[in-house]
Amino acid sequence: MTIIDPAFGTRLAHALATGPQALITLVNEALLGLPGVRTVTWLATAPDRSVTHRIGTSDPKGFPIGGFDPIDDGAWNRRIFGDRLPVVGDTPAQMAEFIPETDQLVAMGYGATLCAPVVIGGEVRGTVNLLGDAGILTPALLAEFHTLLPIAALVFTFPGISER
Numbered sequence: 001m002t003i004i005d006p007a008f009g010t011r012l013a014h015a016l017a018t019g020p021q022a023l024i025t026l027v028n029e030a031l032l033g034l035p036g037v038r039t040v041t042w043l044a045t046a047p048d049r050s051v052t053h054r055i056g057t058s059d060p061k062g063f064p065i066g067g068f069d070p071i072d073d074g075a076w077n078r079r080i081f082g083d084r085l086p087v088v089g090d091t092p093a094q095m096a097e098f099i100p101e102t103d104q105l106v107a108m109g110y111g112a113t114l115c116a117p118v119v120i121g122g123e124v125r126g127t128v129n130l131l132g133d134a135g136i137l138t139p140a141l142l143a144e145f146h147t148l149l150p151i152a153a154l155v156f157t158f159p160g161i162s163e164r
Contacts, residue, residue, distance in 0.1 A: 076115070091135070120157065
């Protein structure tokens with residue numbers, strides 16, 4: 001029994017040897033293959049846990065790398081950093097429960113988001129975030145996403161990734 005497709009395994013090994021951006025690109029390709037997913041972004045947690053910043057994206061124009069968001073007491077941060085649970089918003093109304101910028105995302109054509117914390121050694125090292133059309137976050141898509149999340153977590157093991 002082969003757990004990982006051999007071709008993907010070869011590409012994964014190459015990406016790991018190359019560096020975090022190569023791994024982000026590979027995982028983005030896999031995540032963008034999920035039905036209805038149009039954009040993937042990656043946020044890293046600063047070592048002092050004061051901010052997150054974007055370290056990867058499949059849409060550099062709409063969601064450029066960089067920028068900082070404070071880790072405050074907002075609903076999104078409480079869910080991700082306090083509860084260590086994903087934010088699952090399959091409609092704009094569900095998104096708005098956690099994301100203050102929902103109106104901007106809807107104006108960009110998005111109606112669903114999944115923001116999953118990456119927890120390594122008990123610490124939230126960052127998040128992997130999906131955006132797409134309302135109604136895409138089916139149990140089947142969520143199951144596929146969760147099989148890829150441990151591979152995505154490897155991005156956050158590169159030295160200095162949270163300081164970029």
